[in-house]
Amino acid sequence: MPANFSKVGNTWSVNDGKKKRSKSSDECLSVRVTTMDADLEFSVPKKITGRELFELVCRTIGLRETWYFGLQFINKKGYFGWISFDLRITSQDIKKAENAKFFPEDVSEELIQIITQHLFFLQVKQSVLNMDIYCPPEASVLLASYAVQAKYGDYCDMNIDICELALEELLPQRVLDQYQMTCEMWEDKIKTWWMNNKRMTKEEAELEYLRIAQDLDMYGMQYFPINNRKESNLWLGVGPLGLNVYEKNNKLIPKASFAWSEIRNIAYKEKKFLIRTLDKNSVATVSFTSQNVAVNKVILDLCIGNHSLYLRRRQPDTLEAEKQKLEKEQERRVQAEKERDRMQQELTKLKEQIAAAQEALKRSEETADLLAEKAQISEEEAFVLTKRAADAEAEIQRMRIAAIRNEEEKYSMERKAREAELIAARMVEESENRAREAQKLKNDLMRAYNAEQLAKSKLREVMTSPFSPMPLTNNYEFPTGGQDRVHLVCSPIADHCTFSGMASHTDPVGAERDIKSLSAEIEKERVEYLKKSKHLQEQLSELRSEIEGLKVEEQQTDLDRAYQESLQLGDDKYTTLRKSGAGSAKSRVALFDEFESDENLCVIVVFFSIMLY
Known part of the structure; x- marks a missing residue:
């Protein structure tokens, strides 16, 4: 019957299997050995022994420390066992296996x-x-x-x-x-x-x-249920240092331990297992019963193997072990040399990296210095730019102030121009009024002079004519122009006249000379004023043209717009005055009542005219 072998960890196990169906099926078996990290399949002869199969597996995986390992299985009754090296595998009660067999102390x-x-x-x-x-x-x-x-x-x-x-x-x-x-x-x-x-x-x-x-309590221990003489349920632990007996519920702390050095003999008979220990000169025997004979076989096999390894560790190494240790030392030496070479290479790389890092650091420092210089230059440029920006801002501010001033000056000049136009118009009007008043006064004086001559002639006639008791009184009221009145009262008793509150003895020749002189002076002033007014108008026109380009339409007031409309129509103050003087007196009175400023202006003009003359 073919078999499958399995190993868990460092434990090799053999499991049931079937014969390989081939021409040599009567001579070969298909065997599978399972390790912790691999599954191995072999085609082996039926007559192969446990030792031959074990050596085949060890050669396949490269294992030379074979004394720790074995091929474990579970028999048909459910108990695990180990392949016997001296028997054929087909003659052993193989079913399944799982655990390790032997463990090292160190x-x-x-x-x-x-x-x-x-x-x-x-x-x-x-x-x-x-x-x-x-x-x-x-x-x-x-x-x-x-x-x-x-x-x-x-x-x-x-x-x-x-x-x-x-x-x-x-x-x-x-x-x-x-x-x-x-x-x-x-x-x-x-x-x-x-x-x-x-x-x-x-x-x-x-x-x-x-x-x-390896310092854990249960490391390397394999436990088997046993009963002592009192039929108490206990655990027997087989390990690399000896045998331990545990309570049923405690596999950590043994109740009794027997080192391999003090165990003299181990034997079993059916279910009964005997352990003879050596205590100085006396011999003690430990007796217990297991579940069946198969368990006792496994216990005995483990005891023999662990005892052999225990003694082997305390004896000089065999040639094979020495060879393996030398090979291990050689491998370690080679590994150490490789590690040394690797470390030297790493050290060389580190030195190169350090040199490169130092060079990079040097370049970084140079770059940092260069960047610092650039930063300083940038700061200076930034300072200059800031200063320029400040100057530009100040210039913009000055321009704004200048623009505001220009705007104010423009408004001021326009206001002055309007005032100058008003003054010029007033002066022209005053000049015309003065000329009219002078002409009127001249005419009045001439009439007064003629009346006086007539009165004198009549007086002489009366004086030369026969006396008449009837008094002669002549009250003459001169016609007035506008609102001014001149009264002349003549008396037959007194040879004099009173004119508008002025008492003087008038000489006809002197009066005429004074009138001519006054007329000439008034005419001269009027001509000079007209020349001055014309020049002023020209200057105002030039100024208006200059400031026209600086006009800001958004800032124009209603008055500015009204003035521009009047200027475009060609109207001036006098045209406006003439237009405002048109119409009935009632309409002008109503308009006068509505605009007090016009009334005050008229009163001032009339008063100025009266006081002037």
Whole structure:
């Protein structure tokens, strides 16, 4: 009957299988050996022994430290066992297997090959996760940090999230269930330890994992249910240091231990198992019963193997072990040389990087100095630009002020021009009024003179004519122009006349001379005023043309617009006055009542005219 062989960790197992259907099916078997990281399939002869198959597997995976390993299986009754090296595999009660067989006491001293160390790492790690080996929570986190270091290398922020790895692959489920911690909290704990493993290689991380694990209480122990003489249910633990007896509910703290050095003989008969120990000169025998004979066979096999390894560790190394250790030392030396070369290369690279960094620093300093100079120049330019901007702003402000002043001056000049026009018009009007008054006065004087001559002639006639008792009184009222009146009262008794409040003895020749002189002076003043007014009008026109380009239409008032309209129509003040003087007196009185400013102007003009003459 063909068989399948399986190995978990550093434990090789053989599982049931079927014959390979081929021409040589009667001579060969298809065998599958399962390790922690690979499945191996072989086509082997039916007559192959356990030792030959084991050596074939070891050669295939490159394993030379074979004394720790074996091919384990579960028999048809459900108990696990180990392939016997001296018997054919077809003659053994093979069904299935799972665990490791032997464990070293000190992994750092005993394990030589990297492959051996790796297989132990996989087996122990799986045992910890399966809770076959009890591991405290804090130690579980530490072991998890070594596991991720071995798998992913140094920690960095770009590493895969631990939660994505499934914490069940890093921590025992028991630990996860015992704490109310989220995945992120566990992740932070593991990362904290992970960061401490920097620059640790995969092999170093696996070795550190095993160093921590070998100090656990259940490391390397294989438990078997037994009964003592009182039929108490106990556990028998077989490990690299000896035999331990545990209570049924406590596999951590043994109730009794027997080192391999004090065990003299081990034997079993059917279900009964006997262990003879050496206590000085006396011999003690430990007796217990197992579940069946097959279990006793397994216990005996493990005891023999562990005892042999125990003695082997304390004896000089064999030639094979010495050779392997020398090879390991050689590998370590080569590895150290490679590491030294790598470190030298890294050192050279670091020196080059330092030199490059220094050169870059030097260039950076030069660049910094250049940038500082540029910054200073930029600051100076910025200062100059700021000053120019300030000057430009000041110039703009001055221009604004000048524009405002020009606007004010324009308004002032326009106002002065209007005032000058008003003054010129007033002077022209006054000149005309004065000329009219002078002419009127001249006419009045001539009439008065004629009347006086007539009165004198009549008086002489009366004086020469016969006396008449009838008094002669002549009151003569001169016609007036406008609102001025001149009264002349003549009396037959007194040879004099009174004129408008002025008492004088008038000489006809002198009066005529005075009138002519006054008329000439008035005419001269009028001609000079007209010339001056004409020149003033020309200057006003030039000024108006100059300021026309500076006009801001938005700033024009209603008065400005009205003046421009009047100027375009060709109207001046006098034309306006003539127009305003047209119409009936009633309409002008009504208009006069509405505009007091016009009334005041008329009163001033009339009063000025009266006082002038």
